[in-house]
Amino acid sequence: MIEKEINSRNRIRTILLVATVTLFLLITTIFFISINYFDAVHKRISNLIELTNYKDSTHENAVHYFLEAENQFRQYSLDLDLIYYKNYEHNLEKLHEKIQEIIALHKEDRLKNLNDQTTISRYNKYNEIDNTISKLRNLSALVDSVQEHIVSPSLTSPPTTKNLTIDVNKVIKTPQIQEKSVLSNFQKYTSPKVIDEEAINTYNQEIKDFSESQHDHFDKFKRSFESLRKSERELLSSHFTFLHSIYQNLAEINDFQAIKQKQLLQIEHEDLLIQSNKLTWLTIICLVFIFILIFIMIYYQFHNKYYEQQLIQEQQYAAKLASEKSDILAEISHEIRTPINSLIGIIDLLRKQSNIYSEKEQLFLDSAYSNISNTSRTINDILNLSKMDYSSVLHLEDFDIEDLANDIYLIHKSQAEIKNIDLELIIEEDTATIIHCDKLKIRQILTNLISNGIKYTMQGKVSCLIKINDLHNLYFKISDTGLGIPESMQSNIFKKYFTKNDENKLSNGIGLGLYITKRLVKQLQGSINFTSKEDFGSTFIIEIPIPKAKKKNKPALLYNSLAELPQEISWLLVDDNILNILYLKQYFKNFKNVKTASNGLEALEILKDYTPNIIITDINMPIMTGDELLEYIKQNPMLNEAKVIATSSDYEQIKELEVKRNTKFDNTIIKPFNEKDLVKVIFNTIKN
Template sequence: MLSRILSDTSLNYNRADTIIRKKQGLFKRIFNAKNDTLVSRSTAEQLNVKQMDAVYRNVEHVVTQNEKIFQRNLHHLRGKFLSLHQKERQLIQANYRLLNDLKNGIDNLKEREQSVVRNAQEQDLAVHKENAGRLERQLIAALCIMLLMIVFILFYQYNAAKYERKLQAEKEYAARVAEEKTSVLASVSHEVRAPINSLMGIIDILKKDGGKPTINREYLDSVAHEIAVINTSVNDILSLSKLEVGALAVKNEYFGPKRLLEDIVGMYVYQAKKKGIALEQEVNIDQRTEIYSSPFRLKQIVSNLVSNAIKYTQRGTVKLSAFIEGSGESATLIVKVKDTGIGIKPEHQKHIFRQYYMADNKLRSTGFGLGLYISKLLSEQLHGDISLVSTPRVGSTFTLTIPITDMREDTVRRKPYTLADLPKDLRLVLIDDNRINILYLKHYFKDFPNVYTFDSGESALKFMQSTSIDVVITDVLMPDINGWDVLKEARQNDRLKTAMIIAFTSDTMHVESVHNTDAGMAFDGVITKPLDEQQLVSLILSKMSRNIPTAAAGTPPAV
């Protein structure tokens, strides 16, 4: 616009001059001909003053308008700038919040990741610890197993060596027993034949002295001793096989150990006197005390111990001592047999209770190695034991210990029973196939009017079917009808159901056999041969006081 106003108010003068330039070469002139002449033009402009004022005013107006427009635009731009600045601030704040949220999110993610990592590490650590503990336990278990295996191997080697030595000892023992088989049989023959020959000699002496009114007491003691030797030898041989398999039952009852032990000592007084040694006793047990055990087994054991002590003692003493240790359920009967004999060497003591074992063959005169072996088995039947303390050339002490299951005090009986304690009207039937035993029983009960003797079970049963009987004493082993048959028939007969049936035998094995002890088929008592007065009377009175009534009138004729 300003250019237009100025052009309208100015006067222009134009002037032109021509200038010839110096000629150049031909070719330059041919190709650049215009450069030969130059025209100089100049323009002069002359302005109008009035128009210049108008122009200035217009220019000021334009400038003013432009300034206003600039101010408006500047204000507008400033508002826009402030708005943009505000929006920029908001955007920055939004970005800050976004960045803050993003940072918080990243921190949370990091924390969660760290928590997951920590949990994983803790779990891994726990698993590691558990695996380490398990490994430790497994290692300990492995070490223990290894130690146990080592101990087991050592134990096995020790036991193998021990059993090898034991087998070697058993082999030597078996060889020794095999070598002594002939001598054992000779000893058995000697143990039976020697007493029989002695009895025959005494009988011959009695025949020659038949005219004399009295019999020498020493003869009778010798007979009793030799018979006891035969009886012991035969009982040992017959009882051995059944004892080893436990076929012999133990019959327990109340009895006084003091009287039993004193009777055993009395049985061997003659044997000790014959050898010139002293037989002493010290039984510190009350006469009224009764224990619950097997008197028969106890008598067998102590008899063997006393007999051996006398047999192997050449001079000095043999002493039997006994006492009860403890009280109640813990009470124990202790019996000691001490001698001043040859003693037993230490290497023989561990074998002394073995079958057929002899400590020293050169020193023994009789026996065949069964007494102590059987005594050991019998003591085990009574849940007891036998121990030995011995010194060579000084003596030996055998100690028998038997537990007492029950004990009582007998306040009624003060003295031993005799046949006079039985009622005179007692009706007895005596059955035995041996005529000597019949004569012996007749003589034994000569003061009783109602005693009937039979040498067979058949004749006795026929008699008892029509007669009331109080007591039947029968042998067990008899031909045709034996003692068990008599017992069975008596139990089935109403007349004889209340009668007392007593077995009279020299071998209790047959009475104690398991297959003969059925319910209702047991004897009321068992007495051994020879007859023991105290045992018989005590048995009859105890049964009569319970359930054996005395028969009524009617006395049949004697047979």
């Protein structure tokens, strides 16, 4: 059922994805097509604007020269000034050149558009204008001839008046002087002059002859002038007629151009409408596709919302299961690890009494200790794997890496001795060993790698080098002379549940050690690398960044065993497991004031009448847990001097409970532990 539902969801997602991609491609295609149509529309609009404002510059120039020529000729017709006529001829020549140029251009258009009557008619009109201009040019020669006759007529020179001058001396006669006296001299100046009538008559006859000859001359001139004026009027009339003809032809050409322009405007307008309609339909189609795409997105959103709600419910259910799993694992941790840790402690106590056992019995104890330790580590790996899936909290503290390495060395020494291999721990002398890091994670990393080295080594040795390198990083190098890792498997060794040989396992293991180790190194922001050669062993190198390490100022321990502590110290041991109580009581058998309780509530009843110096309590207990007991103790002013030490296999659980209760234990000891660990924790607790 679930598989069918998953397949159905996948099909829906696939269909929606394909539809979305298809619609997107269609919209994109339409968009680019629309851009092309938009460019076409823009081009048509530009053409319309150009056609609306279009002026044929060549034709306009021809019209300009015609108007100038006409104007100059009109001025000439009024004033008969040769300057106007010369300007007229000049403009007429320019007009002729432009018309010839236009004819040459329109000749090509006429050949290209044989079926276009407008083009043909316009071409013919220009030819008519050209012929008319030729006629005007011919008339201009006649006008020049008439003008010459008007300016210099070829008539007989008229009679002049140079022969009509009267000599006064001939007309007036001087009287005769008979006596020369004073009186006669006076009379000479005062007496009137005498006119010669014969001279006057001769002059009058000459005037009469001149008048008759002059009259004939003016009659001839008048007749010649009237003939020239008549010719001039005819020429002027012909000029005006031809000019009017040119004007009419130019006007008709303008009409042809207007018609042609209107036709082109109509064509461009129709094309513009077609392109606009296409663009409109493309826009509508695009909007429809966008609407469908939006509908798909909305549907997908509601579809997603539905499955999101289901996913939230599944997550809530998974969180509930995880919480229950965590509780179950915690219960398993308590039910399984507690007796195993107790057995480890008891066997460790028995091993220390080596003087009462034979060599064979001692070997049995060492073997039991090693196997139980391996079983404990496997359980820890499983539980740690579960916690690592949802927690990566670092608990940083200062600790001595040398002491930690020595503890791990002592734990694995017997395991190496059983297999008759050497276990070597190398720590550089005169080096800083106090580091600030997560102590439990470092312990687990070293434990996993050393344990793996021992597990897969049949002979030879396993060595562990620990130092602070030049980069101030914590450096581990764990080498073995064991089976090595085939090259084909090297890419898989950090995978979950991967082991060296699944068919013929050389030792117990479920393939979590290296997986967890890599996860822990990653959480510490470090790096892990390895080299390996089959049948020659493996070398793992780990570098973890840490603050600058400090050199330890090692004080002398006041106590090497619990027996050296003052006998008057009073103790309360709280644990629900009988083996743990028996194990702890072995350590405190020499003390007078030692009481035990199986849970927190029972411990509270004891504390009503008993005030111990140190309380060692387990965390996971029925009725009342260790953290609940701590909360009551911290609230009781009568117990302010009591030191409370927690025991547990899970350090992170203790820290979480401390945050939850908003209070702290005075110290913590992690199971399994030995007497040395217990002495160290108790000493540090008393010292603080």
